[in-house]
Amino acid sequence: MEPKGSGSKRRTTWLDRGARWLLAGIFLYACLPKLLDPALFANVIAAYGLLPTFLLLPVAIVLPLVELLAALLLLMNRKAGLWLTAVLLGIFIAVLSYGIHLGLDIDCGCFSAEDPEHTAFSGLRTALIRDLLLLIPLTYGFWHSFSKLSTQHGEQR
Template sequence: MSKYQRINLWVYRLSRWLLAGVMILAGVPKLANPVAFAEIIGAYGLLPDFLLLPTAIILPVMELVAAFLLVKGENAGLWITALLMIVFIAVLTYGIWLGLDIDCGCFGPEDAEHKAFSGLRVALLRDLLLCVPMTYCFWHSYRLLPNLFGERP
């Protein structure tokens, strides 16, 4: 394995682990207090009341499943992460468009980030920046061109 391939592999691994770490940090506090997280979801006004609690449970479970799959090296983890990022970016953009001044809910109820940075715009920027390692992981996993030695990944 060449030096370039080793570096590429380590950047890929670190990118997956970074995404997995963020998903764990986001999912665990939400799952620990789904009722409070349901209130945060409700503040966006996107879902009827009867869907708030199921959504407050399903989202963090999906984040934790994505994290587990990312650590295992499964591409399904990338796809789940991409789906979640699309949803999160869309919801944050909607909240900013409405001019909401609410907790983004990204890292669960009582999110310290919200208190420190007052939220939605910073959360949107963070999610957009997380698309960089995610895109790299997709590129690494699904690149169609042969690598330097003419081999497929």
């Protein structure tokens, strides 16, 4: 017989793993095209008007590398992956909100420099909604991580 609650514990572990894999998959899918053509991604970043010209290419190189690092940390079940993903999503949500506020009609640059969602769905709003929805698996990952930590230290839930 299984101990009481072990089925739900296994289920939450799989849900946590699924949430992390989903986030990691999205971040991997997003970073790879940008890593292959950083100059094109730098042009997308320039369209937001937030950075001086000399920072565009360095950011276009570093940002996808940070996305890759976040994905790898998530896949390795590291809490740092959750924190890095949270920081990245916070930045992305802020930048997208800024672009919407200004009324920019540009490619969000989320998945590549030629993101097809821009022409199909008015890029920035759809990207913002998607990023806000990504907070759901991220929040679950944090909840699972912290609830697992509290039960390891003998605290009651």
